[in-house]
Amino acid sequence: MRRWLFGLFCLAAAGAWPASAPDAQQAATPPEEVDVALVLAVDVSYSMDLDELALQRNGYIEAFRSKQLHEAIAKGAIGKIAVTYFEWAGGDFQHIVRPWTIIETPQSAIAFAEELGEAPTRRGRRTSISGAIDLAVSLLEASNVTPMRRVIDISGDGANNDGRPVTAARDAARDKGIAINGLPVMLKQASYFDIDNLDVYYEDCVVTGVGAFVIPIRERHQFVDATRTKLVREIAEMPAGPETLIQNAQAKGQRVSCMQGERQWRDRMGN
Template identity: 50%
Template sequence: MRTGTWAAAAVVAAAGIAGFTAVGAGAGPGPAPALRFADLPKSQADSTVDVEIVLAVDISYSMDPEEQALQREGYVAALGSPEFLGALKQGMHGKIVVTYVEWAGAADQRVLVPWRVIDGPASAEAFAASIAEAPYRRAYRTSISGALQFSADLFKDSGQRGIRRVIDVSGDGANNQGALVDATRDEVIAKGITINGLPLVLKRPNAATMDIEALDVYYEDCVIGGPSAFMIPIRDRTQFKEATRTKLVLEIAGRTPELRVIPAAASQPRISCTIGERMWQQRWGRDFN
């Protein structure tokens, strides 16, 4: 039986946020793969930062220009917020290392802002400015699995040793190209990496654009996973900044109150993890890759 860990509302309240649902989960149906301890920091004493974070942001054509702008503005605003800077100070080291990645199809991932240590207002402002100043682009297809594989490989070049490692993936659609997303998720979390999600649940399901219903459920069952994993769905455009700030605060804090474990009603996902691939096949009449 699958079990999921739900981050209590007190965490969100502590971050000064209301109106969002933070959901933590394991690796989906079945037992989570065992962590390979060789992939984890030897101890907190060996660490140099509190957390290593890859911000992996969807730039596929399903993201309209306004959504792209709001998504980027959300990160820029979050990095300079009192809540973010306050959470930063509470860590053992008082600093993190972050990189910002844009992704679309299976072979389309780019590092927009390379790894940088953030240890206070000045470095946070400089990182945010680099995001804001970069040109916008859009690209074809949606490969969450490609984004996860690319992001996981980046940790070896972070230049730091974090107590935790997190991939923070945001997007508005299901995987429709590349490796299967749930299998990729399992491979990534087996390396001791947590995957958190920010699904954009803004559009009515539309076969023409391959938007799906219950994208938040898809992210919970097929995308996020690892220790203390959670997601925060965005259901309204006005929530971008607040949701992004909440997510970063939770990731930096790296702690939750006592978790409430809720058994799933079934041993299978509530939504098919290949729904995006099947929609692509049905629309174009050919293999999704």
């Protein structure tokens, strides 16, 4: 059974009108306990071609259909998770594809996958990882669930070049006890607006929390396996293991500039 929760924008809309009796009763519903509240924040900037966007979306669809993910949810202390999925590009482009949803059975996970498959993909300009993190934090704060853990899952193919510094957004999430993991997409040779070693950038500048990790995607065929591995690990809170796809990001020191994306954009565009 799937239960929809109040999303950030639903709350904003509801605040504009007096609550009716049923609305007031729903608003008074105690937060639901879940093992993890998980925000899936997915890059849809123009640096990714349509084929890559389709592969990226399909990775999440197949992950929610997978037996491994269903088993990971069932093995949790509570046996259910809350998940929302949004797509982002620049700071002014953020689109919630699926609002907060409770998943506690294979059927509800598969239904979530089907809803993702039916939703159109929108695209936007520039790359604001910081904006994506800030929205994800807001969604977690307004989720109306009581999670044992709160996790933001960021996927993207470039460095932050719009909005506030990514480290400021990352640190604000960390200070609220929110973990961030990353799925850097590294299919193309770096161009003028890209950076080499995007996985290292994600490790140094984006992810945070105990056991934080990135899983770089370097080949198209890796989308499904990498996405499923990442989600199962986040849901099950698996300890660090020898999986070849996973790069743990703990105490490696600063290796890249976290303002590299902004600098490249400014040098090229002059603003």
